[in-house]
Amino acid sequence: MAHDRIKGNLDLLLLAALAAGPAHGYELAASIRERSDGEFVLAEGTVYPALHGLESRGLITSSWHVVGGRRRRVYELSGAGRDARDRQAADWRRFASGMNRVLGASS
Amino acid sequence: MTSDRIDTYLDDMLDRLEGTPAERRRMLSEAEAHLRDSADAFERGGMDADAAQSAAIAAFGDAPTIARVSNRRKPAALLAAFVRAAAQLGVYGFAAIGVAALLARGLALVTSVQWVYGAPTGYQFTPAQCAHWLAVQPGASNCHTAAAMESSDDSFLFVLAAAIIGLVVAGVILAMLRLARRYPLGTASRLPRNVVAAIGATAFLGAGAALVAAGAANGIARGVWGQGVLYTDGVVALIFGVVFLIRFLRTIRPVSAAAA
Numbered sequence: 433m434a435h436d437r438i439k440g441n442l443d444l445l446l447l448a449a450l451a452a453g454p455a456h457g458y459e460l461a462a463s464i465r466e467r468s469d470g471e472f473v474l475a476e477g478t479v480y481p482a483l484h485g486l487e488s489r490g491l492i493t494s495s496w497h498v499v500g501g502r503r504r505r506v507y508e509l510s511g512a513g514r515d516a517r518d519r520q521a522a523d524w525r526r527f528a529s530g531m532n533r534v535l536g537a538s539s
Numbered sequence: 540m541t542s543d544r545i546d547t548y549l550d551d552m553l554d555r556l557e558g559t560p561a562e563r564r565r566m567l568s569e570a571e572a573h574l575r576d577s578a579d580a581f582e583r584g585g586m587d588a589d590a591a592q593s594a595a596i597a598a599f600g601d602a603p604t605i606a607r608v609s610n611r612r613k614p615a616a617l618l619a620a621f622v623r624a625a626a627q628l629g630v631y632g633f634a635a636i637g638v639a640a641l642l643a644r645g646l647a648l649v650t651s652v653q654w655v656y657g658a659p660t661g662y663q664f665t666p667a668q669c670a671h672w673l674a675v676q677p678g679a680s681n682c683h684t685a686a687a688m689e690s691s692d693d694s695f696l697f698v699l700a701a702a703i704i705g706l707v708v709a710g711v712i713l714a715m716l717r718l719a720r721r722y723p724l725g726t727a728s729r730l731p732r733n734v735v736a737a738i739g740a741t742a743f744l745g746a747g748a749a750l751v752a753a754g755a756a757n758g759i760a761r762g763v764w765g766q767g768v769l770y771t772d773g774v775v776a777l778i779f780g781v782v783f784l785i786r787f788l789r790t791i792r793p794v795s796a797a798a799a
Contacts, residue, residue: 457569458576475600476577480569481609484562504572505565 438474442482444524447509447517450492456504457483483507491516544592545574548602555606557731566609574599624730626712628739631779633705639775640698643768647691655767656694657687690765736787743780747773
């Protein structure tokens, strides 16, 4: 169930993870897993098509870097990406707050 | 050459990825760096190298699923890809028509206009038909010759029409390419080359075989006009089909013989 929810929110998770600074795909997958205390375990390969989609929409930028002796594509939030992250995060918090109130009222 | 699990996985993924060479190369490079990082981390956690690679691949996701997610296209990009492929094949089709028409003209010079364009031997014209052909081709000595000459003239008009349509299609392609440069669709807006080549090979070889068969059948049944045209059209279509088939076979050559 958590996996399906991640799929629908992967873009926001990646934008949020990139808010901490530039990172490559492996770091982003690890960051999402760790920051969610292991709750969000996704097929790590799905991160890349999502990153490519965000880049084609101008929300992130990327460039090749050699890190730790390996050539990696490092991603970074663009100005538009920062705005999108803020907007989507606010939407999500409103939704989560509403859900919590409904769940709290029924328990 | 030795190969590890990650190499085998990447070979499998490359075989399934679609898009431009740059897109496929990028996805593969990122996947390899990710898998090697992940395997290193599992090894530091105490796994042996082989188990660490297996664990890294399991965490990354199976190649068919990841390739499928990576290959997903926007509807606009998909539509553009189909239009582009259809236009590309259309240009070849019109070129084939032009080449076949020229070949038929050449064949008519070395054989006879009658055999290439005319009615089958023994065809009986009604008096009305005969009058019609002789009226439109007053220089002809008999009905058969007049009909063959008129058919030859018609084929010239047909080629002229095909050339105009071909130029329009080529213009549309050029306009699309210019638009694609100005408004990129993000993901690749072209069908994989092997798919286009397979469609081209099937269409041209099928059409070529059908036309040659019709020409041969005409030699027996003597029911259709222009046996020579059927042969020239068929031969040209077969040649175009063979070119597409060679292209297709080149695109499906195995990338690597590496085993797990």
